[in-house]
Every structure is written in C-alpha cells, then in structure tokens.
Amino acid sequence: MSAILPGKTVGIFGGGQLGRMMAMAARSFGYKIHVLDPDPACPAAYVVDKVIEASWRDDWEAGNLARGCDVVTLEIEQISPESMAMASRFAPVRPGAQMLAIIQDKIEQKTWLQKMGFPVGPFRGVRSLEELSSAVMELGGDCFIKSARGGYDGRGQARMYPEEVSDGSIRDAWLAVGETDCVVEKAVDLEQEISVMVSRSPSGEVKVFPAAGNVHENQILVWSVIPAPIPHELDRQARQIGEALADTFQLEGLLAVEMFVTKDGKLLINELAPRPHNSYHQSERACVTGQFEQAIRAVCDLPLGDVSLVEPAAIVNLLGEVWLDEQGNERQPHFDAALAVPGVRLHLYEKLKPRRGRKMGHLSAVGATGDEAIARVREAKSRL
Template identity: 70%
Template structure:
C-alpha cells in the first residue's frame, strides 16, 4: 500500500488503524476509534501498556524495532503515533506498507529539540533565545551568553521534567555548581539552553490537518505546571481576541509548513511584555487537550482518527468550558505506603468525571489518570476540578 497521500481516499470505519505507542494517549485514541467502528493494533515495548486492554492486538516491541514496525503496518490501513521516540528506520519500514501520519520527516525535526528550535527559527516562527549545547564548556558559554538564568532540556527524550535542569534559580548554590547539575540532568549529552523569560501564562494550541488539506484549529488551552509537570489545564484560555488570533495563526502556519497529517500541539509562552513565543511541538494528542473531550464539539482523540483517516474534520467550537487535573502516582503513595485515593469523594463534586489509564504501578510523578470538570466559565471549571482533586486526596 502506498504512503503517498496526494491521491488519498478516506479510510472508512471497518478499517484497521495502527498506533506506535500504547500509553494513555494511544489508549484514549483507540477508545475513540473503536467507538467509530475501527479496529486497532498498537506497538509498545510494555506488555501491560494501558492501550492493551482496549485494542484488537498489541505487538510487544521497541521503538527501534523496524521489523516489528513493518509487521504492525502490514496489518493496518493507516498508522499514527502517540509518542515521539519512534526511530526513523521504524517509521520508514512502516511507511512501506501503509500511510504513516504524521510522517517521518516531520517527526525527525520534532524529536530532536535542537533541530526543532532551529527549524522554527529558520521558518520565521517566534522563539525565545536559546543555544545548542553539546558539552559542559558549551553549556557554560551558553549560560553566560543568555544572561545567567536558563532552562536546560535534553535534545532527545525527556518529558514531565525528566532530562531538564535549571541554572540561575538557586540562591544557595554557586553558578558553577548549578551548571554542573544542569549538565548532569541532561545526562551529560546534547541539549538546549533556553533563556528564562518573564511569563504571564503558558498556553497550547492544537491543530488538526487531514491529507486533503482541511484544517481545524482548537481554541487555546491555559496550562498550569508544578515541578515542570502539567497540573491542570482549561479550555478556553482567557486570552484577548488579538492574542487568540495570533496564537491560532502561528499554530496553523506551523502545521501548514510541515504539511501535517494528523494533529499537532503547539506549546507557547505568553510573556509579560505581550509576546507569544513557541516553546515546544508535539505531533500527537496532548495532555492539555484532554479537556477537549468535554469542552468541544469534537474531542482531540476523535479528531486524530478523522485526520489520519482523511475524513471530514469535526467542529472544534467550545460547547462549555472544561478543565482537567492530572492524577500523579504520588496520590497512591503516602509515607511510603500504598493508599487508595478517594475517587468517590471526587465524583461527588458536580460536573466531575474520572479518567484512569489502567497503569498498575504508581510512581512519583507518573500520570495515572485525570479528573475533568465542566463549568459555566473557565474559572468555575478549574475551581471544580481542583475541589474534586482536594476531595480525592483528603476524602
């Protein structure tokens, strides 16, 4: 089967969709796809991955196993992904048997933070000051050039605070000690040093684009992080109409430049002086758009299915404001002992729903599920989901 999308035809229900990755994003995509009448196969190295319990078949293999990637695609009509770590060889092997959306060229840019930043800058998109660093000496030079306060991120892998360090924020440590600790946080490997900016808020914008060129851009989501992990998010974000339009235009232009087939989340910083800066790109469903399932006419997981199958894209208008709060593994652990969160207490809060991912080993910082809530306003939705989270913790 050719992966050329120039003469693509809609892939209708009854067909089989393959997913690289069986984590919570793959699980929720599979649940949306099954509701639409598709069969689902996933590839994941974890034999107990969250998607395994809701799909038709699961191939246990690593992201760099091109032979099994080909086997996945051989049994599918289209392949998509829920994680960026797929090797180029695996993407290429799969594309020999089925369309892979989004494609390998786009993924190669995004999965390397140095190349991603360089690509954004080359194509005229607004990014903050940064330097690529490939040694401790280069990190020292970058910190000096960027004014002494930086966030450092590994070039590949790393998320939810892993593979990241900070310089210039610890008054009790010398600058040299902070630089060394940041280099260690990068795994003593290549990364990006980014100049700290004065933030007003963090937002994300999700774009869906089908092979036929149809595009839908979701209203922006407002995101709140704690210890570099998303704590809560709400749709729609409280933005001025001018900034909402600007964020939408930036995200759509990035998707068009890539010739995206699928969905793309564009994380952005809103600075105190009124600028929008692109932070990172994710070519898949995004944690900050879990609330779209309740806030918007079409949730992000159904939209991904529509996009990769070249179906008409769904309406993205907000029906009602909605917020989510992540449930981390810390909630299952107290003083080193296993505890059961009070889900019943959380569900007693009006408008709240519980979403668990069937991960059986809670760990500190691991995303085990999320709560969602709807409200008359974005502020009310956030207040309700935070109230539910407090009830879950305290009973």
C-alpha cells in the same frame, strides 16, 4: 486522497494513555486497533485488538505493525527513523518521518522554528560541557537546560539562576540532562502558559482548537482549561501560529503547540508535539469534537470535526502520589467523594503500579465559566 473508512485497521506507535484514548475514540467509529509498545500491559492493551511488544527502535516489528494496518499514527515521539521508514513501506504513517525528525531533536526543532520565522525566545544548541558553559554565560545565567532528545514531565531538564552560576553548577546541570546534546533556553518574563491544538488531514483540511490555559509545577502539567484566560486577539494569534505550522509542515494528524505568553503580551513557541496532548484532554467536553476523535479523523482523511467551544472545561492530572501515603504505601483514593462534585468525571488509565510523578489518570469538569470548571475539578481532587 481517499478516506480510510470505519471497519479498517489503525495502527498506533505507543500504547500509553494517549494511545489508549485514541483507540477508544477509534473504536466508537468501528475501527480495529493495533498498537506497538515495549510493555505488553500498556494502558491501551485493555481496549485494542492487538499489541505488538517491541521497542521504538525495532524496525522489523514496526513493519509487522504496518503490514496489518491501513494507516499508522503515533502517540509518542521516540520512534526511530528506521522504524518509521520500515512502517511506511507497508502503510501510510501520519504524521510522517520528516516532520518527526525535526521535532524529536529540540535543537533541530528550535533551529527550524527560527529559520521559518516562527516566534521563539533566545536559545543555544550545545553538544559538550564547554559549549554549555558558554551558552549559559551568553544567556545571562537565567535559563532552562533541556536534553535534546527524550525527556518530558521534568525529566532531562535543569534550571539555572544567575546567582547560582559556577563551574560546579554548570557541571551538575550537564550531569542532570545526561551529559548529552541539549538546548539552553533563556528564561522569559512569563505571564502564563498556553497551548493550541491544530489538526490537518492529508486532503489539506485544517481545524484549530481554542487555546488552552496551562499551569505547571516542576515542569509537569497540574491543570488546564479551555478556553484559555487570554484576550480574544491573543487566542486568534495563537491559532494562526498553529495553522501556519500545520501548513508549513504539511501536517497529517495532530500538532500540539506549547507557547509562552510574555508579560508584554507576546507569544513565544516553547515546544511542539505531533500527537494528542495532555493539555487537551478536556477538549472532549469543551468542544464539539475532542482531540482523540479528531486525531482519528485526521489520519484516516475523514472530514475534520467541528472544534467550536460548547462550554468551558478543565482537567487536573492525577499523579501516582494520589495513590501513595507519606511512607510510600499504596492507598485507595476516595473517587466517590470526588465524583460528588457537580460536573466532574473520572478518567483512569489502568496503569498497574503508581509511582510519584507518574500520570495515572485525570479528572475533568465543566462549568459556566473557565474559573468555575477549574474550581470544580480542583475541589474534586482535594477530596481524593
């Protein structure tokens, strides 16, 4: 493999906040950046050289993106196989279409993980209301129902409790996920949620970041900390799983692995994401090399950066609610008050319109311990 050296052009499928932060990291290396996104005013638009306005299914424009680039990567999973195939005719696309096809469909993803011997909890793939009803009963009624494609930050999901199971509640869940193929996962006896980020270059070099500890509300990440508050042995196991996944997939780029830690100390894979991840935004402060720089190094086949821990760091997400009062009117958050907390930084995505549940930015903080970093960043948010 030959490295794609600074001065060349990197293309990104997606111009959201992840594409924006990848572009900013690439710019520090001297790369030019082109993105494809349905929104010409996407967050990345303000920091890149070119935006191609097109849908994820527009294979012609996907080809145009790749024609002008030396390598193409992605920040979102919804790229169609046709667009991936067209782009790959003109430039390397990393991660590749075969891996993306497995991850895009949660039924395929869970089935593949199980087949390859990776740890997953009990699940069923269903493609009709009748199959959903059977799966809920087989899993004891205590389960999560997720649409097989799309759906994130709580969208396309439903929760089922044993005491609520009925024909009506199952039908409501089917409607909630869009009356489409879905995966039904048995709820686990959860101690905490963690993630690991693994990077792998086309040359085969692999680096795995320390595990991050994550807290969600309504299936949306609230805050995350590196290192995760787990025993060293569990961190080692989680990182081994990440490395094994990267090698099995022959990954070229980044792979985030969301995991559950059960109360009896086991690790179960929840979901995979072949891109930078919300739970690793603090890596740029916690580790020698942050996830966005590592993404660029990996897809350009540069030597991967050191991911050793420098100091504990945490982030808290800023959703649209921060900009809205109880009546839904826009207001100005007190960012000056938040930034008065020691060790805190502000990261905004230049999204033009706040909406409830929409990720508009995040705060990060460092501390002598993970608990101190979390306390600082949460204190900063409370001052907004």
